[in-house]
Amino acid sequence: MDLDSIIESVKNYEGITRKKPIKEVVSLLNDVDKVSGKTYISFGDDASAIRIGDGKLLLIAADGIWGRLMEADPYWAGYCSVLVNVNDIAAMGGTPIGMVNVLSVKDKETCRKVxxxxxxxxxxxxxxxxxxxxxxxxxxxxxxxxxTGLVSEDAIITSCDAKPGDKIIIGIDLDGRQHPSFPLNWDTTSHKKPELVRAQIKIMEEIASKKLLTAGKDISNPGTLGTLGMLLEASNVGATIELEKIPKKKGIKWEDWLRLYPGAGFVLTTKPENTRECISLLESVNITSNVAGEIINEKKLYITLDDEKKTLFDFEKDLIMGIQEETQK
Amino acid sequence: MDLDSIIESVKNYEGITRKKPIKEVVSLLNDVDKVSGKTYISFGDDASAIRIGDGKLLLIAADGIWGRLMEADPYWAGYCSVLVNVNDIAAMGGTPIGMVNVLSVKDKETCRKVxxxxxxxxxxxxxxxxxxxxxxxxxxxxxxxxxTGLVSEDAIITSCDAKPGDKIIIGIDLDGRQHPSFPLNWDTTSHKKPELVRAQIKIMEEIASKKLLTAGKDISNPGTLGTLGMLLEASNVGATIELEKIPKKKGIKWEDWLRLYPGAGFVLTTKPENTRECISLLESVNITSNVAGEIINEKKLYITLDDEKKTLFDFEKDLIMGIQEETQK
Incomplete structure (x- = not known):
């Protein structure tokens, strides 16, 4: 196992590098929340949040399904469009309410499969x-x-509130398989009963309502460390991660594992005193969870393996999204 | 002015004919609202509605911007993506809360313009x-x-509750121009101050909260009569329309006018006793409005001009969307 090779493969993974244009797009919309004055979180998190009164926030997220996934397997693209959106709301500690879609198709067969x-x-x-x-x-x-989802303002999980000294919990459901037509998808839900899959979403609501987290994101296209990187960037902090503390399925190479998009996987930060309860709740729904590192003040993401310590991202130089998030508190 | 030519041009307008695949797509999702049991309106209206408690409904709509518009004028496509979505919420009598977008681009210049x-x-x-x-x-x-928007369950405007004997009000802002790069867009907002444009959206909330309507839709891609056709189909009724009662800008051919997508335009149905108040509210925000016809039991849309009476749609045979809508009351 070679730390340099792992770092190279993560850094150059397209799931991360294609996040860069976010900065450019967001900069064109700088003043958007002046118009209503009710926006609580705009760009840079899994979902955006808008105040609707009574301490409630409306959550809205949108995901475009990657063209590669549509080509590889239209059925799976349709299924994943639900999975990724529901996870976006779960990652904010919210209750998913309903979805809408825009489907563009050139043939009926693809339409039917999607x-x-x-x-x-x-x-x-x-x-x-x-x-x-x-x-x-x-x-x-x-x-x-x-x-669209709903969450209380006092329970929302953001990406931007991780603080130095917080512990980093990585939770991934290890009971899965690499999807045959898209091996970077770690499919943890197809073979499971709806009850367990829904409980994995619901547990994030419970963790949020108990206020056990300082920040959190669901692991998505950029993989485990890319997702952590986005959280660090949004929070304007750094971290040290012990590679071998990241929950991992045996028999899969680290280079692949770290780029996988899991059906149920979260990167969370907590005060040290809350790690145990948080892990126990996640594990009650089959999400294997460990404290894998700590938030630091220095704006770098360090990875350690045995006695080695290397820099994966230097946020003074490397930008993933290029934006920092701030809640309008 | 030839009624047959007008009817032919409306019937064969792509803005209408491309609504047909809706039926096929919806039929694949037949059972969707079994999963939460909270869906109030699903497919077939300008927005969908889901119960969130306390008599409130969450409205969600999605619009894909027609590829032709993206090609003709990316700036205008971006602008219209806001316009059409805000109108979808207005047409339900709701308050718009916030929007999210998925932007797919092949070049930076298009991205910037959008x-x-x-x-x-x-x-x-x-x-x-x-x-x-x-x-x-x-x-x-x-x-x-x-x-996403919000509306009270007792004030929502649907497409499916028009009843025989209701009057049909057509309201269109005549102060506009055909957009230079997309002449089927009747641009009524670019040159107006935000105050008036927002008041035109807000007036629908007021009309809804006063319960002046039995049904309504905003006029969109299928044009004035295509939109009315979709409302009739959703309500499982027919109508007679007097062509010359439809508010119209002088100097534009009927064949074009009826296919235009206006920036502010609505097809509304009311009990006869509410027409006057409804028209007066619409006209207070520069939306020229007339009673242009009546809902009938027979499932046809008749157009009259002088002594002529012709059939535009026979809903026993001609389907626009092919679905009927029912609120889950």
Missing amino acids: MEGIKDGVEKFGVPMVGGHVHPDTPYNALDVSI | MEGIKDGVEKFGVPMVGGHVHPDTPYNALDVSI
């Missing part, structure tokens, strides 16, 4: 797909899904 | 774009926007 995947996703996760828009005549196939 | 259009739309309509997703590397340019 919709079957969506249907199975809806039944697995228990969140309705209530509407949308169909482009029946596009020269390409694409799927965008948006989800 | 985002500038979004920014100007946000400033005009006063609804924040709070987040989203960027695909920086797609072989095509596409923009999907989703909006």
